[in-house]
Amino acid sequence: MPPSNFDDPDRTRRFRDQALPYLDDVYTLARYLLRDASDAEDAVQECYLRALKHFDGYRGPAMKPWLFAILRNVCHAEYARRANAAVPSLDDLPEPAQQTPLWREEQQTPEAEILRERDAATIRRLVEALAEPFKETFVLREINNLSYREIADAVGAPVGTVMSRLARARAMLRSAWMAEQEPPK
Amino acid sequence: MTCDEAEILLHALIDGELDAGHAREVEAHIAGCAACAAELAAYRKMTQEVAKADLRYTAPPALRMKIDASLPKPLPKPIPRSMSNAQGQSRRSILQGFAMGSALSALAATGLVAVVLRADDEQRIMSEVVSAHLRSLQAGHLTDVVSTDQHTVKPWFNGRLDVSPPVIDLTSKGFTLVGGRLDYIDARAIGAVVYRRRQHVINLFVSQTTNMEKRPAKTETIQGFNIRRWSDRGLNYWAISDIGADELNEFGDKFEAAVQTNTEG
Numbered sequence: 288m289p290p291s292n293f294d295d296p297d298r299t300r301r302f303r304d305q306a307l308p309y310l311d312d313v314y315t316l317a318r319y320l321l322r323d324a325s326d327a328e329d330a331v332q333e334c335y336l337r338a339l340k341h342f343d344g345y346r347g348p349a350m351k352p353w354l355f356a357i358l359r360n361v362c363h364a365e366y367a368r369r370a371n372a373a374v375p376s377l378d379d380l381p382e383p384a385q386q387t388p389l390w391r392e393e394q395q396t397p398e399a400e401i402l403r404e405r406d407a408a409t410i411r412r413l414v415e416a417l418a419e420p421f422k423e424t425f426v427l428r429e430i431n432n433l434s435y436r437e438i439a440d441a442v443g444a445p446v447g448t449v450m451s452r453l454a455r456a457r458a459m460l461r462s463a464w465m466a467e468q469e470p471p472k
Numbered sequence: 473m474t475c476d477e478a479e480i481l482l483h484a485l486i487d488g489e490l491d492a493g494h495a496r497e498v499e500a501h502i503a504g505c506a507a508c509a510a511e512l513a514a515y516r517k518m519t520q521e522v523a524k525a526d527l528r529y530t531a532p533p534a535l536r537m538k539i540d541a542s543l544p545k546p547l548p549k550p551i552p553r554s555m556s557n558a559q560g561q562s563r564r565s566i567l568q569g570f571a572m573g574s575a576l577s578a579l580a581a582t583g584l585v586a587v588v589l590r591a592d593d594e595q596r597i598m599s600e601v602v603s604a605h606l607r608s609l610q611a612g613h614l615t616d617v618v619s620t621d622q623h624t625v626k627p628w629f630n631g632r633l634d635v636s637p638p639v640i641d642l643t644s645k646g647f648t649l650v651g652g653r654l655d656y657i658d659a660r661a662i663g664a665v666v667y668r669r670r671q672h673v674i675n676l677f678v679s680q681t682t683n684m685e686k687r688p689a690k691t692e693t694i695q696g697f698n699i700r701r702w703s704d705r706g707l708n709y710w711a712i713s714d715i716g717a718d719e720l721n722e723f724g725d726k727f728e729a730a731v732q733t734n735t736e737g
Contacts, residue, residue, distance in 0.1 A: 299543050301542055307540075310531045310535075310539065311529065311531050312528075313528075313531075314530070314531035316533065317526045318529045325533075326528075326531065328531070328535045331531065331535060331539070332538060332542075335539045335540065335542070336513060339543070339642065369682070402514060402517050402518055402521060404521060405521065405525070406525070407525035407527060409527075410522060410525045410527060411527050414522075414527065427526075429522050429523070429524075430527045430528055434489065435484070435487070435489050450480055450481075450483065453481060454479065454480045455516055457483060457518065457519075461515070461518055464518065
């Protein structure tokens with residue numbers, strides 16, 4: 288079933304060498320965006336097919352942000368499918384039920400502010416629960432290790448927007464983290 | 473700078489995305505604002521915790537194979553997972569994602585990423601070194617403490633930095649000690665020891681590094697300036713000047729030799 292432009296071996300090899308190393312990165316982002324392992328797999332596969340198809344026209348940005356940009360489009364489509372036509376785009380809102388409480392007024396003393404260590408599973412859950420577009424910004428920065436410029440390329444937003452989203456994302460995560468900390472024994 | 477601005481910019485400070493000038497402004501604000509200092513500390517801590525926890529996912533082997541199969545020409549066989557441990561921990565977990573790749577792509581990718589990162593970082597720092605040097609050449613910016621006496625310049629740094637840069641008078645070797653200055657590179661306060669060779673200024677930037685290994689000198693030319701960079705005993709050095717590369721190397725060699733004698737004698 289591979290389309291005809293798949294058959295240039297040199298091109299395919301270049302694509303393979305450049306894009307395949309980022310498979311785990313792309314899959315990681317897909318898991319956070321879609322919160323479902325099998326949807327993430329489908330999205331990643333679709334992402335690589337589309338990337339190969341457009342590889343000829345690819346002139347940059349760097350491979351990683353480029354793949355993320357494609358994955359994001361695929362995930363848009365998946366959101367749309369889930370919503371059965373009516374439209375939450377990645378740039379406005381996700382499932383509202385999952386929204387983290389927004390920033391909390393900072394009245395605590397520095398002592399009270401200390402974040403307790405959490406295990407990876409807990410942090411992962413807190414990150415997954417962040418609202419978009421803050422979650423993707425956070426994941427791209429803290430988990431996929433992109434620079435601000437690369438994030439801007441991947442999400443198609445100005446760097447300033449990336450900065451304010453990241454500040455917001457961290458504030459949200461911190462609130463959730465602190466809330467989690469109050470031991471509900 | 474207002475708290476509102478600092479609230480956004482402190483994240484860029486944490487992420488190392490600010491240029492020296494802005495970093496300085498944010499740090500100045502934070503130094504005088506307990507609330508923002510607490511914010512910075514809390515976010516730093518959170519970022520460290522997040523980095524420490526491995527939050528990445530690994531693509532299932534079946535997915536890798538499926539994608540692989542959709543591309544003609546199979547790859548060489550996958551390497552076992554355990555090999556990934558050999559890569560050591562580089563900046564955060566950036567390399568972990570490549571652990572499951574084919575031997576070929578994993579190698580290519582780690583090599584690529586390591587090179588890109590180092591180039592990025594080093595390039596950024598190099599260009600900051602150049603900017604700092606240029607700034608220092610503007611009237612009145614060259615020195616905070618003016619003295620040709622190493623016993624005046626060296627103590628001046630005490631309490632201003634978390635390191636004590638070696639200050640060595642090389643006047644007898646043809647490089648006159650002029651003084652010292654605090655500067656900012658890579659969002660951190662850094663010591664600059666200033667020398668003169670004829671009419672030319674040499675800035676020697678010294679910062680702390682956790683790496684105790686000795687790194688031999690490398691000389692590069694950026695924007696017409698020669699930069700000689702080396703590391704020794706937990707300190708990074710950048711000597712920058714518009715003198716020729718050979719003269720700058722002579723300076724570096726004499727400096728290193730003098731440090732050597734000082735620590736041994």
